[in-house]
Amino acid sequence: MRRWLWGFSFILMCFLFSGCGQDPGRNFTWREKSDGTVCIDSYIGDEVQVDVPESIGGKAVTEIGSGAFRNKPLRTITIPPTVELIQSYAFFNLEACTEITVGNKMALQTDDIFQQCPGLERVNTEGDGTIVWFLGNSLIEEGNLNVYFEDICREKGDPVVCYTNTADGYTLEDHLSDFSEKVPETARLTADVLMIQPIDQMDEERVDQLRRLCRDGVKIYLIGTNYSTQEIYQMIQDTWKTPLDGFTWGGEVCDRLISQNKADFYDLYWKDGIHPTFLNGFISGACIYRSLYRKPVSGIDYTKMRYSLESFIPAATAEEKKEKIRQYLEEAENYVASRK
Numbered sequence: 027m028r029r030w031l032w033g034f035s036f037i038l039m040c041f042l043f044s045g046c047g048q049d050p051g052r053n054f055t056w057r058e059k060s061d062g063t064v065c066i067d068s069y070i071g072d073e074v075q076v077d078v079p080e081s082i083g084g085k086a087v088t089e090i091g092s093g094a095f096r097n098k099p100l101r102t103i104t105i106p107p108t109v110e111l112i113q114s115y116a117f118f119n120l121e122a123c124t125e126i127t128v129g130n131k132m133a134l135q136t137d138d139i140f141q142q143c144p145g146l147e148r149v150n151t152e153g154d155g156t157i158v159w160f161l162g163n164s165l166i167e168e169g170n171l172n173v174y175f176e177d178i179c180r181e182k183g184d185p186v187v188c189y190t191n192t193a194d195g196y197t198l199e200d201h202l203s204d205f206s207e208k209v210p211e212t213a214r215l216t217a218d219v220l221m222i223q224p225i226d227q228m229d230e231e232r233v234d235q236l237r238r239l240c241r242d243g244v245k246i247y248l249i250g251t252n253y254s255t256q257e258i259y260q261m262i263q264d265t266w267k268t269p270l271d272g273f274t275w276g277g278e279v280c281d282r283l284i285s286q287n288k289a290d291f292y293d294l295y296w297k298d299g300i301h302p303t304f305l306n307g308f309i310s311g312a313c314i315y316r317s318l319y320r321k322p323v324s325g326i327d328y329t330k331m332r333y334s335l336e337s338f339i340p341a342a343t344a345e346e347k348k349e350k351i352r353q354y355l356e357e358a359e360n361y362v363a364s365r366k
Contacts, residue, residue, distance in 0.1 A: 050079035058085060065089035069098055074122070080106040090116045090133075105129055107153055114138045121145060131155050131216065137189045140212040149215040149241070155185035156318075157216050161201045162223035163192050165251055165276075168296065169307025170333045171314075177331050178315045178323070189213060198228055206239055219245045221274070221314065224253035230266045237268070246270050249314070250277040251302075274317040275365060276310025279358045283309075288353060293340050305338035309354055316362040323355050 053071030056064050064087045069076060076095075081087060087106065092113035095103060100123050105112065107129030117126065119142040128134060131151035140146060151157070156179075160172045172188045179186040191205045191213070201222075205213060217240055222228075225248050233246065248259050248270055259273040283289040291299070294306040302310070308331065312323040328335050328351045339347040 051082035054078075054082070056082055056087075059089065061088075063088040065091050066094055067091040068093070069095050069100075074099060074101045076100055076102070077104045078106055078109070080108045089113070092116065093118055095120065102126070105133070109133050111135060112139055115141060118142060124148070125150070127152070128216075129153060131157060132185050132187060134187055134212060134216055137212050138210055140215070141210045143211055146211050146215065149212065151216050151218075155187065156218045157187045158189070158219045158221060158318075159205070159213060159217045160188065160190045160221045160249075161205055162198070162221075162249060163201070164301050165223055165249065165307060165310060166190055167192055169302035169310065170304055171249075171276075171302075171307040171310050173332055174304075174308045174311030175314050178311055178326055179319075181326060181330055182315070182319075182321065184315075184319060184321075189217075198222070198224055199232075202232060202236060206236065214239045215241050217241065217244055219247060219318065221247050221249050222254075223249035223251050225258060225262075230262075230268070233266075233270070234268060245272065247272040247274060247314075247318070249310070250275050251310075252277055252281075252300075272317060273365075274310070274314040275358075275362050276306075276313035279313055279354075279361050280306055280309055282361065283354060283357060288357070290340060293338055303338050304333050304335055305354075307333075308335055309358060312355055312358045313362055316358060323359055324352075326351075326355060 053069060054066045055068045055070060056066045059065050062085060064082050064085045066078065066087060079087060086108045088108055088110045090105065090109055090112045093115045095116060096118035098120060100120055102125045103123065104127045109130055110133055112133045114136050115138060117140050122145060123143055124145050125148045127150040130153040132153065132155045134157065160166050165171045172190050176186055176188045191201055191209055237244065248254050250256065250273055256273065256278060263269045280294045284291050284294065294303055295301065296303060308328065312326065316323050339350050341347040341350050
C-alpha cells in the first residue's frame, strides 16, 4: 500500500512540476510551417481572456493565421513577441473585445486585422519599430512616397510598417473623413505617426478630433509639398493651441534643386507641372526619414528601390546617375539638418 501511495505521489509531483497536462496548444488549431515554427489557424477554447503561447510542442509560434480569432466572445488577447506576422482579419468581428496586446508591432503588416471590433479601446503595441500612416493623394499615388520611405527605412535597418489612405477624392477632408470613419481600428489604435498632405484647408478642430481617435501619443506631421509649405506649417505652429509634431522638408528641397539648376522642373514633376515624379517621391521619402529618425540619408542605394528611378535621373551613365543621387541626398541632408 505504501509503495502504491509513493508511486502515486511521484506521478502527481511530475504532473504538477513538469507541466504534464498543461498543453499550451490545447485551445488552438495549429500547423507546423516549413521553417519549423508554428502558425495558429484558429482559437477553439472557451476562455474570454486569451494569452497566445510563445511556443507549442517546443516550436516557436511565429504567425497568426487569417481569421484565427474571428467571431469569438473574447475580451482580451495577448500576442507574444515571437509572432512575426498577423494575417488579415485575424481579429474580425470581436464585439466584446476591449483590449489587445501585440508583443511585436511589426507583425501588423496589413490594415484589415481588426475590422468590426466596435468595443476595442486599446491596442498595446510593443517591441521595436514604427507604424506610419500616410494620408494624402498625389505624392503618395503618383510619387510612391510611402514605398520609397519604407525602402529607405529597411535599407537603413529601421523597422517600419507603412499604411496609406488616399480615399475617394482629392481634398484633405476626403482623406481624413475616410480615415476616421471607414478605415479599420488598427489605423487609429496602432499608429505611431500620421503623415498628412496637403493641409492648406485643414483646421485645428479637425486635427484635434483626429488625435482623439488615435492612440495616446500619436505624432502628427505635415508633409512638405508645393501645396503644404513651410509658411503654412509655421502659421499652424504659431496659432494653434496644440501644434503639429513636425514638418518634412521634401517640397522645399525639390524647389531648391530646381532653383540651383541641379534638377530640371520636369525631373521632379510630370508634364502637367503638378503631379510628382518618382524622383520627387524618393527625395521626399528621404526627407521624411531624415526628419523622423534624425539619422543621415547619405549612402542610400537608389537601385534597391522597388520603383525604378532610372528614367528620372538626368544623367547618361550609371556613374553620373549615382553622383546625381548623391547630390540630391546631400542637399536633403544639409537642408533638413539646418532646419532643426
